[in-house]
Amino acid sequence: MTETRPGGRRHDLDALRVMSFGTLIIYHTSLIYGTKPWLLNAAEGSRLIDLISIGSHPWRMSLLFFISGLITTSLLKRKSIAQLRSERTRQLLLPFVLGILFVVPPQMYFSNPDAFSEVSYLEFCTLYLVSGAPLGHMWFLAYLWIYAFLWLLVLPSISRYLPKISTCFASSLQGAYLYLIPILFLAAIRLFLYPIFGETLIIATDIYSHLLYFSMFAAGALLMDEPRFWQEIDRQRWRSLGLSAISLLIITTIVVSVPREQWPDAIVTSMRILRSIFQWSAIIALLAFAARIANKPNRVVTYLNKSVLTYYVVHQTVIVIIGYYVAQAGMLNMHSFLPIAVAVTATCLVIGELQKFTMRYLKAMATKIATSLRIGAKPSSSGATS
Template sequence: MLLIIYHVSLMYNSRAFLLKAPDRSGIFDLIHLWTHPWRMSLLFLISGVVTGILLTRQPPGALRRIRTRQLVTPFLFGVLFLIPPQMYVWLNGALGVHISLFDVFWHYVTLTPVRLPDGEQALLLGVQHLWYLAYLWFYTVILTFAVSAWPQFLPSLGRRLGTWLAGKRILVVPAVLFVLMKLLLRPNFPPTLDILNDWYSHAVYLTSFLLGVVMATRDEYWDALVATRKPALILALTCATGLSLLFLILPADEPEKWRTLFGRVLGGTFQWSAVVAVLGYAKICWTSENAIIAYLNRAVLTYYVIHQTVMLLIAYGLHQAGLLSVSSFIPISVATLAVCALSYELKRRLEMFWRIRNSALAV
């Protein structure tokens, strides 16, 4: 849900995006500052937890095959059918290129550049929001091969981290690590979302993923998260406030190097403290099976794969009608969520139909 809100907000904040509304607001920059530092780290950590649990139930090779089917199939589907409509919106809505959706598909599939109004040419390549699926598959492959080659890899890693993550250290040590990565790696290896050349992102997300894998079956880590949830929440809110003051309220002529330095320290601290707060409070709030969460767990991949394309097509329709403005933020978010929900229900019913049909044929 937060990802949909975040991506819709990109059309209204000061950051570059595929389609921008004619009017902007600093409120949408707050959405970026308050969610972006920790949201993907949390997602990779949760993915690591799931992977760690699955490794206790099946051998690494079997898990690798299952995850390949679960992740690569929707990734390829999205790259082939969901990215071209986003390129269509970008070319027509942001760059002023008058090109049909069919022609965008043709240029995309044949790797033929599109001529822009300024005379430059653009090659339609990219995976947009689907990069997460590729990264998660890549990390899963690395982990499963490591566990196959060294069966004691995870128990050994868990024992080594036990001292570093015991008690309140589970809040402090990873936060320091994320701050150091922002200070030392990010300036030299800025995020690119190119899986072969994205060293800072790999350092952050692979660390989050491995933390989740190690934490998956060790109760002492979860007890430590619960015990530190309150200071983590206070620290996260303090960092969020500091980031807001630093980038949205202070005058623009403040020394840029100091603003960047403090921003990275606050961002790295916020990145982990928010994760600890979310997990700590979730651990005590949801202690039994929840039907809504169980349903959304099954639906989340569908929502993830299609939401950005749906969002951009809805926004582009409003843009063409002259209705894309700050007031359309909530309608676009709600409509995107509704289309995702309907798409999942259609997918679920089609799968049920094919299972019943195959069972009938087998009989």
């Protein structure tokens, strides 16, 4: 099991972060072939393909926000609040703005090109920006920046109470309460808030998502340095794995057996509770097993972790563009699932390398210019006044 040494790097969290972002390529590619409407859909949807979404969507984004909270607390051991706020703004807000301007428009265009056949791409981009610039998948960057900003804003006011709050929180998540408290919370917001607000992914109206994801972020921030929590999830790792597997099996059986539009209210309610059980038990199982098997440096994880945010920013647009041209060739069927996923992965890796090369080049140029300016600013010794 990973030891929570102060200031030590948690390689298990790096591995989970890479894995969670990596599943997004499979998840978003699967949406092309599933039964739910998406940016791009194959002619025939498959309920079996829907199982990819069912098996990954409930826990993946929640885990990412939980990990972000963990990492925030870890970084505050060696950075000031002001430094971390500036770093998060640079890492999240800048890619968000660039993504809204340059990455989201192509996926909107290629997902429905017939609707814009009479306008140029530049005119389409203008219409896109004027219409309010939908966030697309950039919502994650915006939400994470907001949560980090709010946490760092209130932290000075609560810092003296934080150790006690964290200890009490970790102490409450022992035994059956490791599951009972979080699952009751998740089930409550699914049963009472989701039917009213839904998941809009619009910052001003997304009440359900904000309550869910900020709670995950805050929980991670509170539990990072609590050994009792990490010891407890390690002790219950097999129970978590079993609970997640059983709940997923029941969910899968219902989805495959009964079309969604035929579900009575009792099944809808049961599914929301089951998803909450699966969501939390899967998160606990992943955290616990990663702490055991991924607690050492790994060159592949280290390499991917450096560009994982770049992969996130570009992956969905790459999926839509590749999928569009596959559809134009008349080959958008189940046989193209794996080739598209592989092509998207390869494209993201190439873009990641280009991004790193560009950043190194710009940094070298900035250093060269700064050096030239310093040399030019030095006064000449022969021009000294008497």
